[in-house]
Amino acid sequence: MTAILHVEGLGKRFGGFVALDSIELEVQDGERLGLIGPNGSGKSTLVNCICGTLQNETGSVRFAGQALDGLSAHERTRRGLARSFQLPRPFGSLSLMDNLRIPILYTVNARGGARAIGNEAIVARCRDLLGEVGLVAKADRLPRDLTQIEMRKLELARAMAAEPKLLIADEVMAGLSHNEVDEIIALLIRLNDQGVTVIMIEHIMRAVMEVSQRLAVLVAGRKIADGAPKDVVRDPEVVKAYLGE
Amino acid sequence: MRGVPFILCLIAAAAVIFACGRWIDNSYAFFAAYVVVQYIVLGTAWNILGGYTGYVNFGVTAFFAIGAYSTVVLYKLVPALPLPVMVLVGGVMAGLVGLGTGYLTLRLRGVFFSIATLALAVVVQTLITNWDFVGGARGAYVLRPRVAPLIGGEYVQYLFLVMLGLCVIVLATARAIERSALGYGFTAIRDDEAAAEASGVPTLKLKLIATTLSGGFMGMAGAPLPYYVTYLDPASGFSLNYAVNAIAMPLIGGMNSWVGPIVGAVLVGGLQEYLRVTISSAVNVLVVGVLLVVFVIAAPQGIVGLFQRKK
Numbered sequence: 001m002t003a004i005l006h007v008e009g010l011g012k013r014f015g016g017f018v019a020l021d022s023i024e025l026e027v028q029d030g031e032r033l034g035l036i037g038p039n040g041s042g043k044s045t046l047v048n049c050i051c052g053t054l055q056n057e058t059g060s061v062r063f064a065g066q067a068l069d070g071l072s073a074h075e076r077t078r079r080g081l082a083r084s085f086q087l088p089r090p091f092g093s094l095s096l097m098d099n100l101r102i103p104i105l106y107t108v109n110a111r112g113g114a115r116a117i118g119n120e121a122i123v124a125r126c127r128d129l130l131g132e133v134g135l136v137a138k139a140d141r142l143p144r145d146l147t148q149i150e151m152r153k154l155e156l157a158r159a160m161a162a163e164p165k166l167l168i169a170d171e172v173m174a175g176l177s178h179n180e181v182d183e184i185i186a187l188l189i190r191l192n193d194q195g196v197t198v199i200m201i202e203h204i205m206r207a208v209m210e211v212s213q214r215l216a217v218l219v220a221g222r223k224i225a226d227g228a229p230k231d232v233v234r235d236p237e238v239v240k241a242y243l244g245e
Numbered sequence: 246m247r248g249v250p251f252i253l254c255l256i257a258a259a260a261v262i263f264a265c266g267r268w269i270d271n272s273y274a275f276f277a278a279y280v281v282v283q284y285i286v287l288g289t290a291w292n293i294l295g296g297y298t299g300y301v302n303f304g305v306t307a308f309f310a311i312g313a314y315s316t317v318v319l320y321k322l323v324p325a326l327p328l329p330v331m332v333l334v335g336g337v338m339a340g341l342v343g344l345g346t347g348y349l350t351l352r353l354r355g356v357f358f359s360i361a362t363l364a365l366a367v368v369v370q371t372l373i374t375n376w377d378f379v380g381g382a383r384g385a386y387v388l389r390p391r392v393a394p395l396i397g398g399e400y401v402q403y404l405f406l407v408m409l410g411l412c413v414i415v416l417a418t419a420r421a422i423e424r425s426a427l428g429y430g431f432t433a434i435r436d437d438e439a440a441a442e443a444s445g446v447p448t449l450k451l452k453l454i455a456t457t458l459s460g461g462f463m464g465m466a467g468a469p470l471p472y473y474v475t476y477l478d479p480a481s482g483f484s485l486n487y488a489v490n491a492i493a494m495p496l497i498g499g500m501n502s503w504v505g506p507i508v509g510a511v512l513v514g515g516l517q518e519y520l521r522v523t524i525s526s527a528v529n530v531l532v533v534g535v536l537l538v539v540f541v542i543a544a545p546q547g548i549v550g551l552f553q554r555k556k
Contacts, residue, residue: 053439077445085443091436093501094429102433105426106445162445 004029004166004197005050010059012042012049019045021221022059027166032188032198034212034229036205038241041218043201044086047168051083052076064165078107082164086171088151090143096154097139100126100161107162126161133157133187149180156187166197173204181207209233217241248421255413263406267398275401279473281514282408283466287487288494288506289415290462295492296500297428298455299435300351304362305488307369308339308460312467313482315339317379320387320471327394328407328469335468336461342369343460347453354438370483384478387471404469415462419503422458431455463491486530490514493533497540499549508548 007025011018020042027033037043048054050061052073061068068076082103091099101122109116117125130136133153138145146154152172159167169188173181185207192198202208208215208229215232217225219241225232232238266275287309294300312335319331342365350361374382393403422428430451433441442448471477490513498509513536517529544551 051443053442072447072449073439073442074445074447077443083443085440089437089440091433091440093436094432098429098432102429102441102446103444105429106447109426110445158440158444 002029003027004064005199006062007046007050008060008062010046010049010056010061012045012054012056019221020049020056023218023221023223025216025223025226027197027199029165030192030195030197032192032200032211032213034208034215035199035201035218036203036208036215037218040220042221043218044170045221046218047083047170047199047201050076051081051168074106077103077162077164078110080163080165081168082159082162082166083168084152084155084159084170084172086174088143088155090146090151090154090158092143095140095142096130096135096146097123097126099143099154100129100158103158103162129157129161132160132190149176149183152176152184153187156184156191160191160196164196166199167191168199168201170201171203172200173202173207185210205233248417248424251420252413252417255416259409259413263409266402266405272399272401275399275405277518279401279405279408280518281510282405282412284490284494284510284514285507286408286412286415286466287463287491288498288510289419289503290459290466291491292495292500292503292506293419293422293431293462294455294459296495296505297422297431297435298452299431300452300455301359301492302362302459303359303488303492304346304364304366304369305463305491306483306485307362307366308343308463309467309470309487309491310369310373310479310482311339311342312336312464313470313477314373314379315464316468316471317385317387317477321378321385328403328472329410332407332411332465332468336465339464339467340457340461342464343456343458344453346460347456351449351452351456366483366488370479373482374479380478382479384476384481385471386476389472389475400472404473407469408466411465415465416503416507418458418462419506423503427451427454489530489533493537495547497536497547499547501546502549505547505549512548 003026005027007023010020010023012020023046035043045054049056052068052071063079063081091102104122104125127136127139130139133156135150135153135157143151143154156169156172173184176184181204188198188200188211200211212229214227215229216223217232217238224237224241225235266278287305291302291305294302315335315338316331319326319334346365350358353361373379379385389400391400393400396403396406430446433444433446434448434451438448470482474481494509494513495506497513498507499505513533516532520529520532540547
C-alpha cells in the first residue's frame, strides 16, 4: 500500500496557544484510521488544516502525491479530500436532493472531461447516494424535517457525492443511540469497501475499536501514540491522558 | 439553449407593453411606467447578490449613481453617443466598482458587509459632490433630444424602450442563473459558506461574480436617469429612495425567484406612483415602510413565497 495522505511537521498556533505541535501522520490508501484524543486536543484543528479551512503555519500536507499547502478548501475537495462537519451543516433552503447536487456540480463536473454528467445523471446519482444512506424517501424534503441521525447521514452522503478518495468523518456519531451508531459504522465500512480511505474522529470507543484498523492519539496538540488499536489503548501514556495518574 | 423560449416570451411581453403605451399615447403613462420598469431592473440586480447569495447590499445608490454620472460624463464628452452605448458604459463602470468592492469587502460576513456597502455609498457621493466636471453639488443639466431616435415620437418613449430592453436582459440573466450551477453555488453560499467551500464551491470567485453582475446591472438601471430627469444633482442621484425600494421590492415580492422583484416592483412602484398623483408626493415613501413591516411579519418569503407549495 502507498500513503495517500502524508502530514509532515504540521504546526498551528492561535495567538500564543499551540494547537498543533509538529504532527506527523501517514494514512495508507484504503485504510481506516481512527483519530482520538480528549476534548481540546486538536483533532478538529488537524482536520481543518488538512482540509484547508485553516492554514497551517509550519509543516506540509501531501495528498495523493501532491502538496496541498496554500490551496483553499474547495480546491482540496476537488482533488478528492472530503469531510463531514462535527455539527451537521446542511444547505437549509435546498431539498436533500439538491444538497447532494452541489458537490456533484462543483467537484465531479468541475473536474471536467468525460466524467462531467448531465442533469438526468445527476438526479440518478443523488438518488443512489440517498438510497445508500436510507434517505431516498425524503429526497424532496428540506433538511429541517430530518432527525439527528438522518442529518448525520445526509452529511456523509454529501461528502460522498464529491467522489472522494479520502473521507474524514468528524464525530459523525456523537449523541446517537446504540443502534444508530451501528448503522453509521456499517455505512463507513461499506464506503471503505468501495475503496474510500476513511479517517474517523470519534469519542465513542466501541465504534472506534470496531472501525479502526489503526489508531492515532492526539493529546494537547501532540501525537502521543500511533499503531494497532489494541496496543494503543493499553499504552500507559494514552491511559494517563484519558484517566489521569 | 433551454432559455430561448423564455427570452422570446419576455421580448413578446415587452413588445405588447410598449405597443399598449403607443396606443394610449400619453406621455405621463410612459414616465410612470419607466419608473416601475427601472425598479424591476434595480430590484432584480439587488436580488442577485442579496436574495440568491445572501449578501445584503445597502449601497445601491453608489452603483446606481455611478451609472447615472457616467452618462453625464459621456454627455459632456461625446453627446452624440447613442443611449444604449451609454447604458453599457455605465454598467461596465458600476460592474468594475462592484468587483473592487467585492474583493475588498467579501471577507466580511453578514452585517459587516452591509455596513461596508453603506460606507461605499457615502464615499462615492462625497467624490461626486466634489467633482466639478459633473456639476459637483450644483448638479448637471442634460438636454433631452426633442424627438426619439429610430421610433419617433416623444423622447421619453425611447427612454422607456431602452429600460424595457434592459429589463428583458436582466430578467433573462436572473432566471438563467437560478437554473444553472452558478445559482446552486450562490444558494450554497447563502445557506452555509463553510459547507459550500467543503463541497467544492469556489466561494470567493462566485461572490465576485455576484457583486460584479449585481453592481453592473444597477449601474445600467441608473444610466438613462440623467435623460429622464434632465437635471441631476447628488441629492437626487443618491436618493435613499432608490436603495430602500431596491431592497424592499424583492423582499415584498419574494427573494428566491426572478418573479419576486417583478411582483414587488409592479405592486409597490405602481402604488407609489398612484399615491404620488392622487394624495401627495411624500406619502409614497410611507407606503414602502408600512408594506415592509407588514410583509416581514406576515409573509417573510414574500408574495411569491405565499404561492409556492408549503414544504
